[in-house]
Structure formats: C-alpha cells, structure tokens
Amino acid sequence: MTLDDLYATILARKSADPSSSWTAQLLAKGPEKCAEKFGEEAIEAIIEAVKDDKAALTSEAADVLYHLMVMLAARDVPLTDVLNELARRQTQSGIAEKAGR
Numbered sequence: 249m250t251l252d253d254l255y256a257t258i259l260a261r262k263s264a265d266p267s268s269s270w271t272a273q274l275l276a277k278g279p280e281k282c283a284e285k286f287g288e289e290a291i292e293a294i295i296e297a298v299k300d301d302k303a304a305l306t307s308e309a310a311d312v313l314y315h316l317m318v319m320l321a322a323r324d325v326p327l328t329d330v331l332n333e334l335a336r337r338q339t340q341s342g343i344a345e346k347a348g349r
Contacts, residue, residue: 255327279322286315
C-alpha cells in the first residue's frame with residue numbers, strides 16, 4: 249500500500265456511515281478532533297523515539313502518517329499538494345528554506 253492508496257481510502261470514508269468506519273467516525277467529529285488525534289499520535293511517536301524502541305516507534309509512526317492524512321482530508325488539503333511542496337523544497341538546502349519562511 250502506498251500513501252496515495254491510503255489517502256484515497258481516507259477520502260472515500262468521508263462519505264461513509266460513521267458507524268461503519270473509524271476513519272468516518274473521526275472525520276465526522278470535525279477537523280479539530282482530527283488535529284487533536286494527530287497531536288496525540290505525534291506525542292506517542294516522540295515517546296517511543298526517546299525510549300529507542302524501534303518496533304513501537306514503527307507502529308506509532310504509521311499512526312502518525314495515518315492521522316496526518318485524516319487531518320489533511322478533514323481540511324480538504326490534497327496529499328499531492330503536500331508532496332509537491334516537499335518536491336519544491338528539494339531544490340534548495342533546508343537551511344535556506346527555513347530562513348526563507
């Protein structure tokens with residue numbers, strides 16, 4: 249499965265019955281709840297990174313990616329826009345990019 253496949257599944261769940269899908273339930277609660285859940289998962293990933301537990305970090309990283317895409321879908325931000333922004337940034341150094349913000 250690619251990130252594109254996962255994002256397509258998330259978008260399909262936007263119109264699903266919330267009782268049929270965790271993704272649909274989360275999206276039905278609105279962008280704020282999606283953002284809150286993303287934040288929780290990010291904190292859990294940080295904790296596992298500090299513990300140096302590779303298996304747990306791998307699992308939490310998957311949760312972070314999933315919840316990031318749910319949050320993007322909740323705000324109608326296409327995954328391609330994020331990927332295009334990453335591609336744009338590849339043409340310059342990270343230091344230069346950060347200084348330009």
